[in-house]
Amino acid sequence: MNYFKEKKLAFWAIIILVILNISTLTMIWIHRPPRPELQPIQLRKFIPDFVVNELKLDEKQTKAFETAEKNQKIKINVLTDSLRYYKKELFSQCFDNPTDTVKINVICNKIGEIAIKIDILTFNHINELKSICNDVQQKILKDFIKDMASAERRPHENEPPPPRL
Numbered sequence: 001m002n003y004f005k006e007k008k009l010a011f012w013a014i015i016i017l018v019i020l021n022i023s024t025l026t027m028i029w030i031h032r033p034p035r036p037e038l039q040p041i042q043l044r045k046f047i048p049d050f051v052v053n054e055l056k057l058d059e060k061q062t063k064a065f066e067t068a069e070k071n072q073k074i075k076i077n078v079l080t081d082s083l084r085y086y087k088k089e090l091f092s093q094c095f096d097n098p099t100d101t102v103k104i105n106v107i108c109n110k111i112g113e114i115a116i117k118i119d120i121l122t123f124n125h126i127n128e129l130k131s132i133c134n135d136v137q138q139k140i141l142k143d144f145i146k147d148m149a150s151a152e153r154r155p156h157e158n159e160p161p162p163p164r165l
Contacts, residue, residue: 051129054144055137064132072125076118083114 048069052062090107093099126145130138 055133055140057132057137061132061137065129068125068128068132072121075121079114079118079121083111083118086111086114 048066051057052065055061057065086107090104090111093104093107126141130141133141
């Protein structure tokens with residue numbers, strides 16, 4: 001008889017522990033803190049603020065830079081949209097049977113042309129920023145651009161190193 005009482009007690013103890021675990025997990029799930037939302041607006045604002053602070057632009061220079069930055073964004077956004085369109089077209093070709101290599105080459109050439117236009121716009125934007133700056137600021141800008149151009153992309157933890165040529 002003692003054996004059955006112990007088994008009954010163990011059974012109820014397990015049931016109570018399962019109920020407590022489920023209720024604890026439920027409470028954690030319900031009362032978890034909300035995820036912080038990433039706001040792309042903050043990122044878009046960070047880069048111009050960084051340039052203004054690093055180059056120590058005065059009020060007049062800052063206004064000229066902001067105007068140039070707005071114009072740059074408008075031009076780049078148009079090109080980025082068309083780049084996105086052509087890349088979507090390119091990757092949709094993967095599922096066409098048979099694959100039209102001529103069409104793929106045309107799309108790749110258009111992607112290349114757009115990339116060239118983006119690089120030219122970026123070059124012109126940096127030139128415009130250089131024209132806004134004084135000699136000391138131009139040296140800081142030159143060093144910054146030189147560092148950015150020579151910076152190697154760091155691979156992610158599990159990513160293999162790039163092939164050596």
